[in-house]
Amino acid sequence: MKEIKFKNLDESIFYEKLVNGMDVYLYPTEKSKNFYVTISVKYGANVVKYKKGNQKTQSTIIPGSAHFLEHKLVDSYGNSELFETINNLGSFSNAYTTDYGTNYNIFGSEDILTNLKILLTLVLNPKISENKVNSEKGIITEEIDLYKDDILSYMYEKIKKNLFVKAAPKYSVLGEKEDIKKITAKKLMKVYKDFYNIHNMFIVVVGNFDKEEVVNFLNDYMSKIAKYPKYDVKVINEREPDEVKVSYEEIKKDIEGSRVFYAVKIPKKKLPKIKTIKRNYYLSILMQSMFSVSAPLYERYKNERLIVNLTHSILYFGSHIVLLIEALTNKPQEYINNLKKDINNFNIDEETFSRKKKVYINTVVMTFENIEDIENLITSQLFKQKNIVNNIHDVLNDLNYKEIKSVEECLDMKNHSIIRTVK
C-alpha cells in the first residue's frame, strides 16, 4: 500500500491497486465514528460521443443518460434486499452525477465490509428493464422541474448553453424532458457496458475502519468476479469554437432585483504554459482580487448601489475555461455597462497576492476537517486528473508574483455571454 503524505498537515491517504486493476484510495481515521465509502465512474454528462477500442463508428449518447443510469443503478425498488440490508445497518446511500463523473456512496457506522459489498453489487450488477426505465421517467421529469424552478440552477444551465456551440457542456446534466422520453433500457445498458469498466472506476474509503481489512476484502471480492477486458474509450469532443454562441439573453421573472450572469469564455491555449494546478490557483486568485468582498471593485459597486450580491466561480470544460460572475442587482443595465468597462483591469498588486495565499492555507487545512470533504477532495481530483495532489503547501509556496502577472496579461475578457432576468 502506498502512502500519500500531505506535508505540513500530518495527514496521509493510502493507495492500493487491487488484483483486478481497480484503484482504491483510503483515509482511515479514528477521529470520526462513521465511515463513507464511494465508487466513482469517470463518466459524466460531458460525454455525448465516443469510440470504443478499435471500433470505426462513433457512438452517440442521449443527454441526461449518465444521470438516468445513476438513478437506475441505485433504484431501491429493483434492489429491495440490498436496500433492506443498507437500512438494517443504519447506513444512508446516495448518488450524484456531474459533468465529469458519477459517484455512488454509502455513509454508515456499522459493518463497513457489508456496506462495501452492497455498493459493489449495486454498481457492478445492473438490473435495468424497460419497465423500470419507463417508471423512472416521471421521477426524473419532476427532478428537472425542481431544478428549473431554482433560478440560479436554471441560469447556470442556460449560460452553459449560450457559451458553448458544439461541446458537451451545452447540455444539462439531467437532460431535457424530450431527451428523457428517448432513453431506453437498451441504450442505458450500452452506455453501462462501455463506461462502467473497473479500469474506468475507483473506490474511495474514508473514516473509521481498518485499512488492511478493507483492502483484503476488496481483493477477495474482485478475485471472484469476472475479469474486465481493458479497452480504451475515446471520448470525442467536438471542436469548440472560441466564440460564444449567444452573447446576450433576457429571462422573464417577476422580481424586483435582477439576476445577472456574466460569463467569459477563455480558450486554454491562450493562457501561459504553466502547470495546470498553478494556473488554476492563479486564475482563482485573480478572480478573487477582482470580485471578492475585499476587492476595490466590489466596494465601489456596493457604494454606487450597482450590486446587492456579487459572487464568482471558475469552470473548467475541456478546451475552454469559463470565468463566471453572478450578481443580484437593482440596476442591471448600469451594472453590466460598468462591468464591461472594468472587467479587464485586474492589475493585482503584490500585497493582495500574498494575502490571498493565506486564504488558501485555510482552505487546505480545513479540507481534512471532515470525512466527506476528504472524499470529495479525492474524487473531484480523480474525475479530472490521474493523481492526487498532495503537495499543496509546496504549490502555494511556489506561486509567484511574476507568473500571476503573466496569466493576468493573457486574460482577454471580451469574449462574454450575459444572461439577466427582466420583470
Add this chain to the structure above:
Amino acid sequence: MEYKKLTKKNYNLHCIRTDRFKAINVDVFFTKEVLKEDISYSNLLCDILVYTSKKYNTKNKFAIKLEELYSMKCNSNFFVRGNLECINLSTEFLNPKYTDKSMYRESLNFLKEVLLNPNTKDEEFDKTIFDLTKNNLKTRLEALKVNAFLKSELQYRSIMYAGTPSANSILGKIEDYDKISAKKLYTFYKKLFQDYKIDVVVIGNITEEDESIIFDEIDNVFKSVMPKPINELNPFIEHKSSHRVKKVIEEDNFKQSQLYMGYRMKEVSEHELHYVLKVYNVILGKMNNSILFEKLRGENSLCYFINSRANIYNPSVTINSGINKVNFEKSVKLIKECIVDMTNPKKIKPLFNFALKSINTILNDYYDDVYAIIDYYYKLEFENVESIEEEREKLSNVTIEDIVNFGKKLYLTTVYLLEGKSE
C-alpha cells in the same frame, strides 16, 4: 472531549476542549423571548454588524482584515426556536499551531471589534452603511419570491402555526424594514447587552496555556456588559390547535408544485415528544425506504423527493414533497394512507430496527459536526438535553407499541399547495 462552564456575572462561558477539529470556533449567542416586532431589527443588525466596524469602516477593510487572519470566518445569524429568538455571532479561525501563535489574540480582538465597536456615530449607525445594508436586505427578500422552496415554506408556516411565534416569517417583512432608522437600530443594538441572555461557546484543540489567553480576551469583551436579570427562558410552545383542516391552494409561476401537509398531536408525554417522535419521523419520511418514499416515489413515481420533519418546540409533523399539480389529490390520499400505516404494527415492524440504526449513524455524526456540538451546549441553557449517549440509550428503549400509540395521536390540520404550471 472535555467541557467546562464558567458562570460569570454577565455571561456564561462554555469551553469544550477537543483534538477533533483543526479550527477554533467562538460563538456568541444573545437570546430572549421572541417578539414579532424585533424580527426585522434582528435581521438587519445581523447584517450590519458583520459588514463593517468602526476601525474597519469599509467592506474592503473589514474583508481584508479577515483574510490577513488566515481567512477567519465571521458570520451572524438570526434564528427562532420555539418561544425564543437568538442573534448568533459565529467566528472560526485556524488553530494557531498551523499559522501563528499571535492569531489567538488577533482573532479574538477582531471579534471584540465587531461586537463592541460597530460603525456608529452620534448614537446611530453610519448612515451610508445603514442605507446600503437595509436596501441590500430588502432586495434579497424581494428576490426570494422566485425561490419555490422558501416561498412555499414561509406560506405553509404562516397557516400551520397561526397564532404562535412559528407563524412569523423569520426574514421579517419588507414594509417593517422601512420603519427602521439608523438611530432606532442603534438603540436596538444596545439592548443586546441589556435585555438578552449571553452565552459564549468556545471549542477547539486548546491547551491550558491557550485557554487562559482565550478566557482573558473573552472577558475583555464582556466585562463592561451588564444585562438585566432575565426570567427563565422556555423554548417550548404550548398551543391547542383546532381539529379542523385548513386547505389552501395558491397558484404561482413555478413549474413544480410544492405540497405540504401538517399534523398536530394531542396530549403527548415528554417521552413521546423527545424520543418516540424522533423514531416515528425517521420511519415515516427520513430513512432510505421510509413509508412515504416507498409509497409515493417507489410504488407510484409521483415525486423526486418526499420527506417528513418533526418539530418538538411547536409539536407537529410536517410532510413536504415536490409534485406535479395533476397528482395533488392522489398524493394527499396516499400521504394520508401512510399516516394510517404508521398506526399498523405490521407496517412498522420491518422498518423499526432499521430506523434505530439510522438514528445511531445520525447521532455519531454529532461528534464530527462542530456546529452540532456548539448548539448542544447552547441548548443546555434552556432545555434538559441529555448527552448524545444518554439520548441514544433512551431512543433505543422506544418500542413499536410506542410508535403505534403515538401515531394515533396525530391529526391533520393543514394541507397547503403552491401550485406550479407543469402538467
